[in-house]
Amino acid sequence: MCGIVGYIGTSEAMPVLFDLLKKLEYRGYDSAGIAILNNGNDEIRTSKTEGSVDDLVSITPDLGGHIGIGHTRWATHGKPSTRNAHPHSDSTGRIAFVHNGIIENYTEIKDKLIKSGHEFKSETDTEVLPHLIEEYYDGDLESAVRSSLSMVRGSYALAGISVDDPGKIVVARKDSPLVIGLGDGDFFVASDVSGILKYTRDVIFMNDGEIGVITDSGINITTLDGVSVEKKIETIEWDPEAAEKSGYEHFMLKEIFEQPDTIRDTFSGRISADGIDLGAALPNVRRVVIIACGTSYHAGLFGRYVLERFARIPVDVEIASEFRYIDPIVDCGDLVIAITQSGETADTLAAIREAGSKGSQKLGIVNALGSSITRECQCLFTRAGPEIGVAATKSFTSQLACLLLLSVELGKARKMLSTADVNDFVYELKQMSGNIQRVLNSAPDIRECAKMFADAEQFLFMGRGANYPAALEGALKLKEISYIPAEGFPAGELKHGPLALIYDGVPVVAIATRDAVYEKTLGNIKEVKARGATVIGIANESDTEIAKYVDYVLRIPDTDPWIAPVLSSVVLQLFAYYVAYHRGCEIDKPRNLAKSVTVE
Numbered sequence: 062m063c064g065i066v067g068y069i070g071t072s073e074a075m076p077v078l079f080d081l082l083k084k085l086e087y088r089g090y091d092s093a094g095i096a097i098l099n100n101g102n103d104e105i106r107t108s109k110t111e112g113s114v115d116d117l118v119s120i121t122p123d124l125g126g127h128i129g130i131g132h133t134r135w136a137t138h139g140k141p142s143t144r145n146a147h148p149h150s151d152s153t154g155r156i157a158f159v160h161n162g163i164i165e166n167y168t169e170i171k172d173k174l175i176k177s178g179h180e181f182k183s184e185t186d187t188e189v190l191p192h193l194i195e196e197y198y199d200g201d202l203e204s205a206v207r208s209s210l211s212m213v214r215g216s217y218a219l220a221g222i223s224v225d226d227p228g229k230i231v232v233a234r235k236d237s238p239l240v241i242g243l244g245d246g247d248f249f250v251a252s253d254v255s256g257i258l259k260y261t262r263d264v265i266f267m268n269d270g271e272i273g274v275i276t277d278s279g280i281n282i283t284t285l286d287g288v289s290v291e292k293k294i295e296t297i298e299w300d301p302e303a304a305e306k307s308g309y310e311h312f313m314l315k316e317i318f319e320q321p322d323t324i325r326d327t328f329s330g331r332i333s334a335d336g337i338d339l340g341a342a343l344p345n346v347r348r349v350v351i352i353a354c355g356t357s358y359h360a361g362l363f364g365r366y367v368l369e370r371f372a373r374i375p376v377d378v379e380i381a382s383e384f385r386y387i388d389p390i391v392d393c394g395d396l397v398i399a400i401t402q403s404g405e406t407a408d409t410l411a412a413i414r415e416a417g418s419k420g421s422q423k424l425g426i427v428n429a430l431g432s433s434i435t436r437e438c439q440c441l442f443t444r445a446g447p448e449i450g451v452a453a454t455k456s457f458t459s460q461l462a463c464l465l466l467l468s469v470e471l472g473k474a475r476k477m478l479s480t481a482d483v484n485d486f487v488y489e490l491k492q493m494s495g496n497i498q499r500v501l502n503s504a505p506d507i508r509e510c511a512k513m514f515a516d517a518e519q520f521l522f523m524g525r526g527a528n529y530p531a532a533l534e535g536a537l538k539l540k541e542i543s544y545i546p547a548e549g550f551p552a553g554e555l556k557h558g559p560l561a562l563i564y565d566g567v568p569v570v571a572i573a574t575r576d577a578v579y580e581k582t583l584g585n586i587k588e589v590k591a592r593g594a595t596v597i598g599i600a601n602e603s604d605t606e607i608a609k610y611v612d613y614v615l616r617i618p619d620t621d622p623w624i625a626p627v628l629s630s631v632v633l634q635l636f637a638y639y640v641a642y643h644r645g646c647e648i649d650k651p652r653n654l655a656k657s658v659t660v661e
Contacts, residue, residue: 063147063161063655064088065239066131066256067220067230069275070247074129075121077260081249082114082131084256087312087449088161090133090650091141093117096148096157097129102227105157109146113650128230130220130250132159135655139184149188151195152179155224156202158194160187161252162216162237170212190219202226203274206233210272210285216407218267220250230275233285234267238405238433241265241273241280243294248275254297254431255447262297266431295431299446311648313450313542317634321498323455326444327462332490336483337470339441344422346396349376352384352412353400356453356537360426360460361400362530367465367623371472371486382408384415391421398424402448402456404432404440413437426463428456441467450649452541454634457534458497461627465490489621493628496618500631503616507632510597510613511639517568520547521559521594522633524572524626525582531626532572535633542651543641552585565593570636572599572629573607576622586610597636599629 064085068077078095086093094109094117108121114133132147139145148157164170167186170193175181179192193212197205202223210217216236222229232239232250242249242257242264249257254264265280267273271290273282282290309315331339349368351361358380365376379389381399385408391397397416401409404427414437417423423438428445443459469486472478478486514520520539524532529551536549550559552571563569569589573582586596587610598611601619608614615636617628641648 063135064133064252064256065159065161065218065220065250066252067129067232067250067275068247069128069230069277070244071127072247074126075124078129078131079114079118080259081251081256082117082133084259085252086114086133087451087649088133088135088252088655090114091136092134092143092146093132094146094148095121095124095129095131096222097124097126098222098224098227099124099126103224105150105154105222105224107148107150107157109143109148111141111143111146128222128228130157130159130222130230137163137186145183145185147187149183149185149191151191153195156191156194156198156221158187158191158219158221160190160217160219162218162235164189164213164217165215166213191221194221198223198225200225202229202231203272206231207272207285207287210235218252228276232267232273232275234271235269236407236410236433239267240431241267241275243280246277248277248280250275254299255449258297258299258447263294264297264431265292265294268436269433297430311450311638313452313454313638313648316448316450316455317631317638318501319446320455320458320631321494321501323445323459324462324497325494326446327459328466328490329444331466332487336473336480336487337466339466339470341439343471343474344396346374346422347394348396349374350389350391350395350397350416350421351376351378351400352381352397352409352416354381354406354408356457356534357400357402357406357409357460359530359534359537360457360464361398362533363461363527363626364398364400364464364468366527366530367468368471370623371468371478372475373477374471374475379412381406381412385412389415389419391416391419393420393422395421396424397421398426399434399438400426400460401434402428402453404429404434410434410437426460428459451651451654452538452637452648458627458630461630462493465623486621489624492620493624496620496628497631499618500628501635504635507615507635508639510615511636512643514568515640515643517545519562520545520568520570521562522547522549522570522572523552523555523559523585524549525552525578526576527623527626528572528574528576528629531629531633532570534630535570535637538634538637539640541654542637542648543644543646544652545640552582555585555588560588560592563589563592563594567594568597569594570597570599570633571611572626574599574617574622574625574629575601575604575619576625583607583610599632601625
């Protein structure tokens with residue numbers, strides 16, 4: 062959940078560390094800090110504060126030095142405060158470390174260290190690491206880290222420096238992402254490649270159970286057991302400009318407006334006049350189980366509808382944090398699909414491993430190249446590019462697009478779809494990018510509508526069929542960035558509880574695009590209107606009927622009913638953005654949330 066960075070090279074470390082931290086601030090922004098080994102190699106100078114990286118920059122004097130580490134925090138142990146901010150030091154102040162993850166047995170370690178005379182300054186689990194390393198330190202920082210990690214249970218990506226073993230950064234990883242960037246005489250450490258793209262595209266992804274020593278002359282990586290590891294240098298294809306705002310006020314808005322291009326990239330090379338080609342043989346399975354969290358879970362729910370419709374195969378959708386603990390019933394006849402933007406979601410990774418241990422076939426739908434899930438299973442990449450805004454937008458629609466491709470390809474392989482069926486649907490898929498652009502062209506109308514609801518106290522979202530996951534996602538987007546309580550539900554469930562929430566003036570967003578249950582949805586709209594709700598309808602451009610029953614209409618182009626939820630989702634993203642904008646919310650960094658959930 063946190064972002065860790067490091068730098069060693071010929072430049073002054075402080076401005077580089079600040080720049081890297083700003084790139085990773087979406088991973089956490091409760092507090093921030095840096096530690097730099099001074100030019101005389103006789104002192105570690107630390108600066109940290111509660112608040113943002115900008116707050117840190119404003120209070121930090123020139124620390125002077127060419128080796129340093131940094132951290133931006135999302136609190137898990139101990140409240141956001143300066144004393145809980147990283148980096149943390151040992152008793153002497155001669156060792157400093159930053160850490161992303163959770164040390165599960167930290168209380169046990171801490172108690173032993175206190176009995177040995179160590180004094181702790183923070184409430185964090187991380188602080189036990191430099192103190193434990195101090196216990197094992199005999200002049201070799203790498204050796205002390207190796208010994209210390211043998212005592213640790215939990216997850217970690219860490220980077221540290223020492224006065225007594227200068228000229229190096231020691232890094233290690235287990236169940237938390239870490240990448241090393243190779244520049245021209247410089248080396249960079251980060252939790253995410255987007256942080257270092259400005260400086261280099263050449264990277265090494267560390268794997269679980271590896272320790273690295275970075276000096277100004279190179280990198281040496283070994284296993285925890287000390288076995289040397291040969292690492293491949295990979296070149297990231299993302300343009301560094303893709304991780305910048307490019308003139309937009311917020312990353313979220315930029316990423317919403319990138320969706321015509323990202324959908325085009327998702328489809329590139331995968332759809333053609335000959336149909337759909339995902340580049341790999343599809344497995345022969347009797348059931349699909351989709352596991353995911355948050356927005357990706359909503360994509361999974363959509364996947365159930367389209368996989369069952371096109372491939373006629375039964376699908377279960379599970380929240381990953383639940384799936385991993387229920388002793389799931391899966392075997393070699395099942396395909397377990399893990400959906401994750403980052404490829405590092407802790408619960409999703411644990412769930413896919415649990416499924417694999419039971420013999421199931423595995424597939425990942427993921428955006429981040431080189432992420433942990435790519436080493437767990439075959440992956441279908443969404444190709445959405447770097448997504449910085451905490452609230453997922455373009456990664457979600459690209460996930461939906463991948464699930465549509467997979468559903469149609471699997472339907473053809475199972476002989477549930479004819480070649481003509483596939484060709485007809487491919488034609489509709491090819492229109493998706495242009496249709497999203499048409500939705501984006503209507504942003505001024507969506508903004509005006511959203512402005513009228515900026516002071517709303519709550520929202521309800523409803524939809525039927527494949528529009529139900531879109532309603533859930535619309536509610537999530539709104540509550541994430543505007544902090545307005547919002548609930549999504551199947552429109553057919555109105556009489557089973559949600560109708561009690563309807564009162565005079567309460568805003569209800571109803572997704573009522575033309576599909577097999579359109580008339581049923583209109584009936585639900587009439588129900589809430591009869592009880593005083595103010596209804597915002599999302600409908601097709603050609604729909605002349607819906608305006609009779611709703612207060613406001615937001616339009617999407619006419620398209621196949623199974624593609625309409627993708628377009629409706631873009632409308633809801635814009636709606637949520639503009640509501641939050643008019644409320645003055647911190648859109649890219651909503652309170653208490655972080656982009657990549659790498660802890661349980």
